[in-house]
Amino acid sequence: MTSELLNSLRQNDTRVLSGLISAVENGDDTISETLNSLFPHSRDSVRIGITGPPGAGKSTLIDKLIVQIRAEDGTVGVVSVDPTSFFSGGALLGDRVRMNRHSLDPAVYVRSMGSRGHTGGLARLTHQVADVIASTGKDYIIVETVGVGQAETEIVLNVDIVVVVFVPESGDEIQIMKAGPMEVGDIFVINKADRAGADRISQLLQDYMSDSSGQREFVPQIILTEATEGKGIEQLWAQCRTLMAELQQSGTIRKRRNEQYLSRVRNAVHDELAARFWNSDRESVLMKQIDGMRERHLSPYEAADQLVNELG
Ligand SMILES: Nc1nc2c(ncn2[C@@H]2O[C@H](COP(=O)(O)OP(=O)(O)O)[C@@H](O)[C@H]2O)c(=O)[nH]1
Ligand SMILES: [Mg+2]
Structure with missing residues (x-):
C-alpha cells in the first residue's frame, strides 16, 4: 500500500474509500495486501x-447517535448489515433525506451491505469493511446487524460494546434471542417507547438480567428511547460513553480486544485450511468415493476423518 492511499483515506476521500470497500465486498484477490497494511491504522476506533x-x-x-457524536465533534463510520435498512437506498424518501444530511458531512461515512453469502463469511466481510472505514481515522465505528440468532451474534461479538434494541412488542423475541444477542448485550434499548408495553418489556429484561447476573461482569442498563423523536438518545449516548470509560479502566476492553483478535485469527485459519484442503483433486476424489462411502454406511464424520487422514 502506498502512503498516498492512506493519505486519501485520512482526508476522507469518499471515492477512494468506497472503491476499496467494493473491492473487499467483491472478494478481489488483490485487496488482501492492502487490507493487511491498513489494519494497524484501524485499531484506535471504538x-x-x-x-x-x-x-x-x-x-x-x-442516525440520531451520529448527531450526538457530531455535536461533540467526533467522527463516525457506520457499517449496516441489513437488507431492510434505510441506509440501503431502497427505502422511503424520508429515510433518504435523513441519510443525505450525513452524507454531506465528511466526518461521517455510512456503508450498507446486503446479507449475501453465508453468515460466517458475512461476519468476516463486515469486520474487513469496518477495518477499512476505521483506517480513515474515525473515532467510532458503529456496526448495525439484524440480531436474531447465534449466527448473527458472531458479527457483534467482534466489537467493543454491544447495544441490543427491542421494541414494546418484543416479548417473544427476547425468549428466542436468549442464546444469542441477549448474552452479549452491554446496554439494552427499548425503542418505540411511545407505544404500549415498554414497561412490561423493561420488566422482562430486568428479570432476565437478574436470572443471569452470576455470569455477568456488570448489570446492563435498560434505556427507553423514541428514536424518531430523538427522545432518550442523549441518555443512550451518555451510557455508551460511561460504559466505554468503565470498561477501559477495568481492563475489560483490552481483554475483549484480545478475544476479538483471537477469534478473527481462528476463523481465518479455519477458512484458510478449508480452502487449501478442498482443491480440485480432493473434490473429485470425494465425488468418486461418495457412492462407496454411502454403501459402506460411513457416517459423514467417519467419511471426513478418512478424507483428512488419507488425503491430508
Ligand atoms: N413509533 C415509532 N416508530 C419508530 C421509532 N423509531 C423508529 N421508528 C420507525 O420504525 C421503522 C423502522 O425503523 P428502522 O430504523 O429502519 O429500523 P431497523 O430495521 O431496526 O434499522 C421506521 O419506519 C421508523 O421511522 C420510534 O421510536 N417510535
Ligand atoms: Mg436498519
Missing part, C-alpha cells in the same frame, strides 16, 4: 455494535 430485530429502529437510532 467499535459499537447495534443489534436487534428488523424494524426495531436500529438505523433511526444510529
